[in-house]
Amino acid sequence: xxxxxxxxxxxxxxxxxxxxxxxxxxxxxxxxxxxxxxxxxxxxxxxxxxxxxxxxxxxxxxxxxxxxxxxxxxxxxxxxxxxxxxxxxxxxxxxxxxxxxxxxxxxxxxxxxxxxxxxxxxxxxxxxxxxxxxxxxxxxxxxxxxxxxxxxxxxxxxxxxxxxxxxxxxxxxxxxxxxxxxxxxxxxxxxxxxxxxxxxxxxxxxxxxxxxxxxxxxxxxxxxxxxxxxxxxxxxxxxxxxxxxxxxxxxxxxxxxxxxxxxxxxxxxxxxxxxxxxxxxxxxxxxxxxxxxxxxxxxxxxxxxxxxxxxxxxxxxxxxxxxxxxxxxxxxxxxxxxxxxxxxxxxxxxxxxxxxxxxxxxxxxxxxxxxxxxxxxxxxxxxxxxxxxxxxxxx
Amino acid sequence: xxxxxxxxxxxxxxxxxxxxxxxxxxxxxxxxxxxxxxxxxxxxxxxxxxxxxxxxxxxxxxxxxxxxxxxxxxxxxxxxxxxxxxxxxxxxxxxxxxxxxxxxxxxxxxxxxxxxxxxxxxxxxxxxxxxxxxxxxxxxxxxxxxxxxxxxxxxxxxxxxxxxxxxxxxxxxxxxxxxxxxxxxxxxxxxxxxxxxxxxxxxxxxxxxxxxxxxxxxxxxxxxxxxxxxxxxxxxxxxxxxxxxxxxxxxxxxxxxxxxxxxxxxxxxxxxxxxxxxxxxxxxxxxxxxxxxxxxxxxxxxxxxxxxxxxxxxxxxxxxxxxxxxxxxxxxxxxxxxxxxxxxxxxxxxxxxxxxxxxxxxxxxxxxxxxxxxxxxxxxxxxxxxxxxxxxxxx
Numbered sequence: 001x002x003x004x005x006x007x008x009x010x011x012x013x014x015x016x017x018x019x020x021x022x023x024x025x026x027x028x029x030x031x032x033x034x035x036x037x038x039x040x041x042x043x044x045x046x047x048x049x050x051x052x053x054x055x056x057x058x059x060x061x062x063x064x065x066x067x068x069x070x071x072x073x074x075x076x077x078x079x080x081x082x083x084x085x086x087x088x089x090x091x092x093x094x095x096x097x098x099x100x101x102x103x104x105x106x107x108x109x110x111x112x113x114x115x116x117x118x119x120x121x122x123x124x125x126x127x128x129x130x131x132x133x134x135x136x137x138x139x140x141x142x143x144x145x146x147x148x149x150x151x152x153x154x155x156x157x158x159x160x161x162x163x164x165x166x167x168x169x170x171x172x173x174x175x176x177x178x179x180x181x182x183x184x185x186x187x188x189x190x191x192x193x194x195x196x197x198x199x200x201x202x203x204x205x206x207x208x209x210x211x212x213x214x215x216x217x218x219x220x221x222x223x224x225x226x227x228x229x230x231x232x233x234x235x236x237x238x239x240x241x242x243x244x245x246x247x248x249x250x251x252x253x254x255x256x257x258x259x260x261x262x263x264x265x266x267x268x269x270x271x272x273x274x275x276x277x278x279x280x281x282x283x284x285x286x287x288x289x290x291x292x293x294x295x296x297x298x299x300x301x302x303x304x305x306x307x308x309x310x311x312x313x314x315x316x317x318x319x320x321x322x323x324x325x326x327x328x329x330x331x332x333x334x335x336x337x338x339x340x341x342x343x344x345x346x347x348x349x350x351x352x353x354x355x356x357x358x359x360x361x362x363x364x365x366x367x368x369x370x371x372x373x374x375x376x377x378x379x380x381x382x383x384x385x386x387x388x389x390x391x392x393x394x395x
Numbered sequence: 396x397x398x399x400x401x402x403x404x405x406x407x408x409x410x411x412x413x414x415x416x417x418x419x420x421x422x423x424x425x426x427x428x429x430x431x432x433x434x435x436x437x438x439x440x441x442x443x444x445x446x447x448x449x450x451x452x453x454x455x456x457x458x459x460x461x462x463x464x465x466x467x468x469x470x471x472x473x474x475x476x477x478x479x480x481x482x483x484x485x486x487x488x489x490x491x492x493x494x495x496x497x498x499x500x501x502x503x504x505x506x507x508x509x510x511x512x513x514x515x516x517x518x519x520x521x522x523x524x525x526x527x528x529x530x531x532x533x534x535x536x537x538x539x540x541x542x543x544x545x546x547x548x549x550x551x552x553x554x555x556x557x558x559x560x561x562x563x564x565x566x567x568x569x570x571x572x573x574x575x576x577x578x579x580x581x582x583x584x585x586x587x588x589x590x591x592x593x594x595x596x597x598x599x600x601x602x603x604x605x606x607x608x609x610x611x612x613x614x615x616x617x618x619x620x621x622x623x624x625x626x627x628x629x630x631x632x633x634x635x636x637x638x639x640x641x642x643x644x645x646x647x648x649x650x651x652x653x654x655x656x657x658x659x660x661x662x663x664x665x666x667x668x669x670x671x672x673x674x675x676x677x678x679x680x681x682x683x684x685x686x687x688x689x690x691x692x693x694x695x696x697x698x699x700x701x702x703x704x705x706x707x708x709x710x711x712x713x714x715x716x717x718x719x720x721x722x723x724x725x726x727x728x729x730x731x732x733x734x735x736x737x738x739x740x741x742x743x744x745x746x747x748x749x750x751x752x753x754x755x756x757x758x759x760x761x762x763x764x765x766x767x768x769x770x771x772x773x774x775x776x777x778x779x780x781x782x783x784x785x786x787x788x789x790x
Contacts, residue, residue: 006405006406007402007405008404008405008703008706009401009402010400010403010707010710011400269784273784273785276786277785285787287786287787287789289789290776290777290789290790293776293777293789296780296784297776297777297779297780297783297784297786298727298776300779300784301727301728301776301779302728304704304724305697305700305703305724306700308703308704309696309699309703312703315405316405329699329700332696333696333697333700378685381685381688381693382688382689382692384692384695384696385682385688385689385691388695389664389668389692390672391668391671391680391682391687391688391691392672392679392680392682392683
């Protein structure tokens with residue numbers, strides 16, 4: 001990597017001007033709010049009030065360029081915002097798309113698309129929270145995407161099914177990756193095209209969906225496309241280049257999810273330390289026991305390291321370079337460290353870790369899922385191995 | 396923005412020094428090191444390598460230019476040491492020449508600085524030995540029993556030190572000894588003094604050095620003091636304050652040895668990737684197997700993470716900031732990362748890595764010791780638990 005000239009700045013507890021108001025906002029949505037949502041049926045769990053508050057705060061428009069009324073902030077600050085949200089009882093999953101999905105429009109969209117959507121997304125009037133990529137038979141192998149978009153006169157007709165699409169029932173816009181032509185022998189991911197889907201219209205004719213009842217509340221949906229018609233002007237960028245655009249977007253996604261994981265780590269370490277100091281067993285606080293203290297300290301060290309890799313990836317991006325596999329590394333390390341911290345916190349709390357009122361088990365489930373989504377451990381390690389270290393691709 | 400702000404370079408910093416160092420190292424291939432390992436302690440010191448390095452002036456990297464050194468910041472020294480280790484060589488036999496002088500530089504008298512530093516910078520005087528550890532203390536340094544009793548014109552040293560590396564190849568030694576009995580001081584850390592001992596004289600006055608046969612060729616020794624007289628001007632700084640002086644130097648030392656550990660990691664990864672790409676198993680390159688790929692990618696991600704912590708520590712140290720936590724975290728992160736690299740290297744090479752003609756096994760042994768010394772990972776976790784996370788002292 002030739003980043004010798006690139007400098008990286010480290011500020012401990014930097015950007016308090018973002019952290020402080022966000023913490024105050026998140027304090028309005030304590031653990032009890034999130035627990036009550038989880039008690040509801042799958043189709044009623046969306047944290048609508050929390051998302052409303054976030055949209056109104058303007059924080060989610062951090063990355064939208066200033067010319068479209070966004071804040072035009074650095075990726076580093078966007079990461080700070082998400083890290084802060086996750087350091088509380090809250091989870092940004094229901095709103096995180098608003099922060100990075102518009103990037104595909106900002107980078108590759110037409111002038112008309114930018115004018116029409118970016119400004120409204122920046123103000124929160126239009127929500128862009130959903131991204132329909134994964135399918136039952138694809139997993140991480142996007143070349144296998146079977147959902148098709150066929151040109152019919154002045155529109156594309158979409159047929160197929162997507163799954164694990166977060167927030168599709170609570171968003172105005174959705175990013176769709178569909179096949180417009182077959183892949184080639186050289187490039188099996190060629191022929192995938194990125195579309196914008198206006199969900200309100202789509203759900204009237206051609207699209208149906210329902211929320212998946214899953215172990216964490218991330219609003220994931222199954223979607224079925226049955227002759228959904230998309231106007232030509234909903235194609236993003238060039239036809240057939242969707243995979244390329246998505247890979248670019250995924251780098252930003254990785255860096256932001258890494259920040260979420262780091263925020264979770266802060267939540268867990270704070271809870272673990274304070275519980276260990278107050279919980280008395282065998283006549284003294286359990287923090288005196290190295291069996292308790294060391295796993296917390298060890299995980300904390302891993303978290304501090306992971307933060308640096310996340311900062312580096314953001315610094316590279318903010319310097320106008322493609323972070324590439326560095327983004328994968330950031331997410332991988334942050335999620336592994338968060339899981340370690342989550343588990344140390346879980347162990348520290350003993351039986352009380354299971355008690356829902358402590359929020360440990362909820363955040364712990366979230367931390368585990370973060371190792372799988374949006375990019376899983378294997379995909380991240382493969383990216384590093386193949387694209388950074390030059391080892392062989394899958395045979 | 397907080398005051399605690401540092402900036403550091405990413406990528407190959409100090410490229411001109413790295414190039415020069417690599418050139419020197421190219422003359423010392425694996426066969427050189429393997430040959431030395433098979434010699435008895437009396438002949439196992441890499442004299443030629445140390446001489447070659449000394450000629451380049453790199454070992455004086457941290458000595459200010461006014462005393463004839465290169466006057467580099469700690470990060471410069473770190474880049475040099477990392478390069479040595481990445482090349483498959485080891486700086487262990489001479490790295491102390493780089494940093495042990497720091498105690499003289501920071502706490503010595505003008506006379507001591509003028510007398511010793513220029514000669515150390517030139518390599519005419521070797522300050523390679525650091526006499527702190529004793530057989531009964533381990534990490535509990537203030538329990539040291541070696542005494543320096545005030546006598547006419549100087550001090551009389553009695554006691555024993557252990558794991559004193561390079562003592563047989565050094566002209567000077569920094570020695571920590573008790574000048575006031577532990578039961579007469581308020582805190583155990585008080586009453587301990589630092590001395591700069593001229594070993595050439597001490598050898599004639601009752602100091603006996605015995606080599607320790609160890610798993611790596613680190614030229615380490617045991618030293619016995621039996622009524623060894625040292626002159627008054629051997630005292631560094633104030634009597635009774637020595638423990639503080641030693642601690643002061645430790646952050647730089649930890650940063651520097653962590654860089655060596657990172658260098659070892661780079662060595663392992665480079666060799667493993669090459670081997671895995673070039674050797675076929677079951678009809679395809681080993682590197683196509685995820686069992687190989689993922690383990691390498693994981694180790695690499697850890698190494699890149701640790702590298703950033705080392706850079707952060709150096710930047711903070713060079714900016715005069717407190718960096719105890721970072722130095723400790725560097726040590727543990729680099730140690731674990733390098734060990735992950737070492738393990739995967741030995742797995743990838745299999746039996747080919749075990750033979751004494753392979754540097755993989757030699758470096759693997761080095762990588763393991765780096766996790767124990769110069770500080771125990773348990774003491775790092777104690778530090779983080781107590782001083783960073785605010786948990787009680789557990790030991």
